[in-house]
Amino acid sequence: xxxxxxxxxxxxxxxxxxxxxxxxxxxSMDSENFGVASEKFARFMGTATFLIWMTLFVAIxxxxxxxxxxxxxxxxxxxxxxxxxxILSLQASYAAPLILLAQNRQDDRDRVxxxxxxxxxxxxxxxxxxxxxxxxxxxxxxxxxxxxxFVRSELRSLLEEMEERGMxxxxxxxxxxxxxxxxxxxxxKPRRKDASSGA
Numbered sequence: 001x002x003x004x005x006x007x008x009x010x011x012x013x014x015x016x017x018x019x020x021x022x023x024x025x026x027x028s029m030d031s032e033n034f035g036v037a038s039e040k041f042a043r044f045m046g047t048a049t050f051l052i053w054m055t056l057f058v059a060i061x062x063x064x065x066x067x068x069x070x071x072x073x074x075x076x077x078x079x080x081x082x083x084x085x086x087i088l089s090l091q092a093s094y095a096a097p098l099i100l101l102a103q104n105r106q107d108d109r110d111r112v113x114x115x116x117x118x119x120x121x122x123x124x125x126x127x128x129x130x131x132x133x134x135x136x137x138x139x140x141x142x143x144x145x146x147x148x149x150f151v152r153s154e155l156r157s158l159l160e161e162m163e164e165r166g167m168x169x170x171x172x173x174x175x176x177x178x179x180x181x182x183x184x185x186x187x188x189k190p191r192r193k194d195a196s197s198g199a
Contacts (some may be wrong), residue, residue: 035105042102045095058084 046148061084065073075083 035101038098039102039105042095042099045099058088 061075062081065075065084066077070076075081158187
């Protein structure tokens with residue numbers, strides 16, 4: 001019984017809790033826009049323009065509250081420029097978190113850039129290894145293919161071997177055979193004339 005009462009009072013774990021009304025109002029703010037604005041402000045604080053304007057502001061403030069009559073001074077020297085000290089400390093207290101936020105966003109961008117560079121390097125390495133393997137396979141394939149000079153030398157050696165065995169007539173034999181054929185043609189022509197005259 002006590003367990004059931006305790007479970008009912010604290011709410012059951014298998015059921016979602018009811019949404020309670022918040023005491024403070026909630027502001028909906030886009031974190032990206034706020035981050036961009038903080039980066040712009042942090043970059044502006046790191047420029048010479050900001051330093052010059054800040055120096056002029058402090059110099060005018062000190063000169064006004066030092067040399068003007070006491071009735072016109074709003075932050076008198078007697079109180080050690082309390083208002084100026086408060087303004088500068090307030091600016092520093094807001095500037096430090098904004099600068100840290102800008103640095104965190106820059107670190108996130110650098111991390112993403114490093115990851116993209118690492119992925120690109122891995123792809124380039126894989127492509128290089130693939131091309132190296134392809135070039136090596138082409139070299140091996142080229143060693144097995146016959147070049148034109150190799151084919152010519154093999155044909156020459158084959159022709160010489162056939163001539164030595166007598167399977168192929170040498171150029172001198174071709175000339176002798178051609179001369180014999182011409183002589184036989186010349187000898188046949190007069191015989192035909194003689195045969196025609198005898199008839």
